[in-house]
Amino acid sequence: MRGSSLGYLFKEGARNVWVNRLMSLASIGVLIACMLLIGSSVLLSVNMNNVVGYVEDQNEVVIVLEDDMDQSELDELDDELHDIENINNIVFVSKEEAFQNEKDKLGDAAELLREDDNFYPNTYRIKIDDLEFLDETVDEIGRLFGVEDVKAPTDIAETLTSVKKLVITMGMGIVALLIGVTLIIIANTIKITVFNRRKEISIMKYVGATDLFIKLPFMIEGLILGLISAIMAYFILWGGYSYLLSWLEENPSTWIQSMYGSILPFKEIGLKLFGGFALGGTGLGVIGSMIFVRNYLKV
């Protein structure tokens, strides 16, 4: 195909968007609505996931050490503890520190504590990476030499793990469902668009146009509509999300505030969303046009 012909076909595609502007508007509307639905679900589930992750991070396991350990034994335990996977934030709290902490807390009553009778044990405070494997990790720690007891929030961990699983499966399920619905709606929209212009297509065939010559402007049109929708959906979602965030900031309730830090800023996920929109929108437009135009090419 000659370069000028290719240029003509691109221009035709762009012109068709304008000439059939009512249908274009309808297609863009449908696409944006679908993208907004999918985008909000993605944002919601990502944030839910994050909040659950935040709560998860609040867990603390306390390792109580035996009282009669010398420094070399303590050092050895420290090394072994650092070798264990699935834990982080390993903080050692010595007998003396624990005593001092308690003394500070008691205030006037601190006199009751006597320096020569420090009954507080050496402890470690650690955090668990993945609560799902809490039991295994606790077992592993319990087997180390010098560990008297491991205090872990087992019940909370179980609840959190199942909540997290639910959030992930439901989020994925809803997004998958929405994508399915979107595919059907868009397929139908393209079908109507092409059907409206079946006469035009058949005329082109009679004049001796090749299939590619007829299909290309439709594909360009699909590309343009998909791209416009992606851009608009991106900005609407951005605006809506920022508005919601600022509202949360102005109307803090304690529980929202406590997890405010774990809500994702838009710029962290926005680009990925836009990439998905643009790729999905243009891909659907191009492939959809290709499939449905073919139905009318058999003249």
Next chain:
Amino acid sequence: MIRFTNVSKTYKNGTMALKDVNLEIQDGEFVFIVGSSGAGKSTLIKMLLHEEVPTSGEVEVNGFKLSKMRRRQIPKFRRSLGVVFQDFRLIPTMNVYDNVAFALRVTDVPTRDIRRRVPYILSLVGLGSKARCMPDQLSGGEQQRVALARALVNNPRLIIADEPTGNIDPELSYEIVDLLNEINNVGTTVIMVTHEHDLVAQFNRRVLTLEHGHIIADDQEWRQ
């Protein structure tokens, strides 16, 4: 040249539209095809355009054997002929110029050739001043002349006109056929389907009469 050899066409619903038709039209001829509705005129035209293929027999047009033609060859074949329909079939969203230019664009003609050729053809059919009009701003006769310009623009060896005067005023019909006549005078083969006997009588040309799927008359000269 056009040659039908023992062509029969039976549609899926059982209608036998053409029955064992044999026909030869030489290059440069002007042929009217007449007959009442249902006689098989439309089927004959559809065969010529490769819109339908015969159930049996062979159709040969401009050197293409249509029943064995591959799908990929159809565009190339259609560019070797020009078609005019009763309902004009102009693309409603393109202006007159673009409708005519379209027939050149599909054949990958360079833009500067299109710019030269389209105005020439439009002035030939008397529409030089209406190039920027949209089809719905034109009268029926004008629209048909645009269609004719589109059919002519890439210098086809054969023009097929399927009831070209069916949708336009009788006084303008003569003009259209006269245009076809002139085109024929410079060597292009013209086949025109019509049921307007008065019109046929005004031009002293070969007339094929179809009835119930048979050619019942083939008059080299025809007077009412």
